[in-house]
Amino acid sequence: MQRRLLLQAGTAAAAFAALPAVRAQSWPNGPIRIVVGFPPGGGADALARVVGEKLQGLWKQPVVIDNKPGASGTLAAEYVAQQASDGSTLLLTTINSHALAPAVLPKLRYHPERDFVPVALLGLTPNLLIAGAQQPAKTVKDIVALCKAQPGKVTFGSAGPGTAQHFALELFKLRAKVDALHVPYKGSGPLLTDLIGGQIQYSFETMAAATPHVKSGRAIAIAQTRAKRVKAYPDVPTMQEQGFAGFETFNWYGISGPGKLPAPIAQKMNKDLQAVLALAEVREKFDAFGVEDGGGSPERFAELVRSEIVKWAKVAKEANVRVDG
DSSP, X not given: OHHHHHHHHHHXXXXXXXXXXXXXXXXXXXXXXXXXXXXXXXXXXXXXXXXXXXXXXXXXSOXXXXXXXXXXXXXXXXXXXXXXSSSSEEEEEEHIXXXXXXXXXXXXXXXXXXXXXXXXXXXXXXXXXXXXXXXXXXXXXXXXXXXXXXXXXXXXXXXXXXXXXXXXXXXXXXXXXXXXXXXEOSSHHHHHHHHHHTSSOEEEEEXXXXXXXXXXXXXXXXXXXXXXXXXXXXXXXXXXXXXXXXXXXXXXXXXXXXTTOOHHHHHHHHHHHHHHHTSHHHHHHHHHHTOBSOOOOHHHHHHXXXXXXXXXXXXHHHHTOOOOO
């Protein structure tokens, strides 16, 4: 993976070394904002801060993380879609705003492809089925049994309606043939506070957000949701390994700009993000969060978004996922 990232970075450097072309497109002189659609304490925020710190050093100008939580990340996406396409405002793009929300919110005031320019994919990460340390059911089999014994009463938190955690729960309910209570929050930070405190029981949380709490022992990892185990959790079995064949959900994170972001600016940003992702200390932090398989061209990121829109529209229909709004 490291070798591929380095090769991609080298190719990008050769293709986009002509900085005068970027300067002709008015590279922003002031602070560059990365807008995050969730509050501090969640996975998206953590990754934005890791990347933002390195870009600030590379660009020699302030890179500010601007948290605009609400509506499962769609408020931030709507905001960025309306900003000037000069490179001064970027979006920490997630599966929530660009694939899940379009599947359940037909009245979105932005289009995930038309109104954004993909810059770079930061990586993919599984959901992690977690429980508070005080919960008695600590295997998937036991959670299924608990849900059947207490239909509609076992609580699962999410970062909001229509988020990755919500979709993973609905898929679990469908496959396990159980009923459970969805408890939506305004981001992973408050969700995790309540899970640790015992106010809710479980969550298919993003691995990036859950990891610090699992490592500290305040939450317990029960299962992960990609088809393969990630390096960060070699001892935690997948849902497929625990009897749920074909059960796979993953989150993804990237950087996008408003829809008219000039290609030279997007390409230089892609090149610089490739360099950041290739840094050993960044790779180490991303691996710890379970974030893998990032990098590549803007076109690779665009194709992922396109395929995810199709995939989750189908899942929303099959699982009858409904979101008010």
